[in-house]
Ligand code: HEC
């Protein structure tokens with residue numbers, strides 16, 4: 001990606017190629033899935049009364065409130081969850097850190113991450129409609145019970161995990177796919193009501209992070225950047241443009257004006273003067289709200305400290321880093 005000199009061409013070529021690959025993998029996944037489940041369908045048709053009752057009682061429950069399985073998650077068998085994911089999900093999802101997106105997005109770090117926002121993956125509008133906040137236990141429980149009920153029209157062609165114990169095992173396993181797993185359910189409830197609420201209450205603009213620059217850690221910003229931004233941006237001095245422009249010296253430099261990169265008119269419309277830490281804070285919080293129609297296909301960094309870390313890192317990649325305030 002970093003060898004592409006023209007962002008436009010890269011932008012047009014890649015999706016086509018991806019569609020072809022995705023089409024192939026999807027057919028393969030579908031065939032696999034049908035193969036795995038054909039026995040279930042056959043069993044179902046042989047014994048009609050039981051499945052019909054089960055289906056009827058599952059649907060309204062899903063539409064209303066799905067019973068919590070937090071108790072089961074606390075005593076889940078992570079190894080069984082891993083085996084289940086390997087068997088039923090891996091045709092469409094990789095789970096390793098930095099793993100490629102397939103038919104579905106890579107799932108490393110998904111618990112606690114923003115919903116349906118994995119970098120570099122193009123989600124359906126069906127799921128974007130229901131994406132609110134981060135993946136917690138209750139939402140993941142509902143999604144994996146029945147993806148189509150959770151997000152009608154989702155492209156996840158998987159019927160859901162109807163067995164509560166298996167679903168708990170899978171969620172407990174997903175939780176471990178992280179260098180910093182989120183707290184187990186009981187502890188999370190308290191955290192959830194304490195931390196993210198103020199950020200949401202701040203309204204459309206990004207919360208001020210001036211106070212956080214003093215405690216910003218450049219190396220943390222760097223590893224976040226490498227994980228979430230480097231697929232589209234190089235940041236070495238004189239580095240090539242990829243899907244997005246090279247970012248060396250971007251802070252304090254003119255907005256959306258990197259030589260040799262063809263910015264969208266959406267971005268040019270909001271370009272005024274140079275990138276200040278304040279403007280960068282707004283942009284990285286929610287690029288699509290900051291510049292509606294921007295081609296930066298990234299949902300933004302909602303965590304204030306992480307945003308401060310990333311801005312401190314951007315600031316350091318420059319001939320003349322400025323004082324952040
Ligand atoms: C046939 C392919 C397929 C299978 C099998 C599949 N998924 Fe998915 N999954 C997808 C697709 C496609 C999406 C994106 C949904 C959309 O954009 O509508 C997705 C999305 C997800 C997401 C949301 C990720 C995010 O970044 O927010 C999670 C979590 C997930 N799948 C978990 C699983 C688990 C666990 C299994 C196995 C029990 C599974 N999936 C089986 C295709 C699949």
Ligand code: HEC
Nearest residue numbers: 228229232243244255256258263264267294295296297298
């Ligand atoms: C999926 C690709 C993609 C990802 C991921 C991505 N960007 Fe971008 N970025 C772009 C594109 C494309 C543009 C140009 C926007 C336009 O023209 O609308 C851009 C523009 C920018 C700009 C403005 C550059 C300038 O010269 O004014 C900054 C700053 C930026 N991105 C930072 C980041 C950071 C930091 C991350 C990670 C947290 C990130 N981007 C993730 C594609 C991406």
